[in-house]
Amino acid sequence: MITRLVSVAEGERLTRSVAIGTHTLTADEPEPAGADAGPTPGELVLAALGSCTSMAVRALADRHGWPLDRVDVAVRFGGQGRIVKNLGLTGDLEPAQREQLLAAAGRCPVHRLLTREMEIVTVPALLAEPGTVSPDGPLMP
Secondary structure, three states, rough: OOOOOOEEEEEOOEEEEEEEOOOOEEOOOOOOOOOOOOHHHHHHHHHHHHHHHHOOOOOOOOHOOEEEEEEEEEEEOOOOOEEEEEEEEEEOOOHHHHHHHHHHHHOOOHHHHHHHHOOOOOOOOOOOOOEEEEOOOOOOO
């Protein structure tokens, strides 16, 4: 899985600006906690899973030349720490093709990432305020 650095900057209240390469997104919480300026962090995780699933299924169908007209993915948090992923496949597919596409939905990189045991390490970072001298010397922009 190719990844770029993801950086997050504070906005007003709980609104956050998320930069991923040249792309920017907004994350927030619904009112009254936030301003509802964007999806919640959890919804962004679900969006990553749903889009990755859709891409994996489409790539497999295209690679085999299967008549998959449309892939629909709906993802939500379920009870007991579960994520529920509904997958709709439209097209004149054979039962074996559908079965293989459903299997591919469970093999996308984000699905595998979320279902394996993983350690997350928080590393403190020393960030200089704008207009100050960094430890390496030059003035920070």
